[in-house]
Amino acid sequence: MIATERRARQRVGTTRIKNVLVTLLIISVMLFGGYVAVAPLVDPNSTVLSRMDQALTQARGETANRPAPVRWLTVDAPTQTYWLDDSKAWIAEPGERYDVLQEENGWVFVHYQGDPPDTVVWMNREPWVRITD
Secondary structure, eight states, X not given: OHHHHHHHHHHHHHHHHHHHHHHHHHHXXXXXXXXXXXXXXXXXXOTHHHHHHHHHXXXXXXXXXXXXXXXXXXXXXXXXXXXXXXXXXXXXXXXXXXXXXXXXXXXXXXXXXXXXXXXXXXXXXXXXXXXXX
């Protein structure tokens, strides 16, 4: 009987230690902003996952909603690009390819492949700037 009580007390002590450790882990993760990572483990029906999914969808929204480019611009010689406010952006180098978003009065509104979706510039339609389908 004494051995059984001793084992029972050990189990209760072990359970208390586990509960304290789990509580400390949850508190420390929450303090460091890790609630998003722990929430699904604590509550599988948590709305955190759906909010994360919505945020990712919204972040990708511009590229997901943009139709696939039909036309490409290829630069054959160094060409100055311009931001939307007409300030100089960068020099487009030979061989670079851009998505053509719009063409207007000798200017082409383009997006460089691999840049964030909001990084768009204007480029003068020079003879060494080729647009292909």
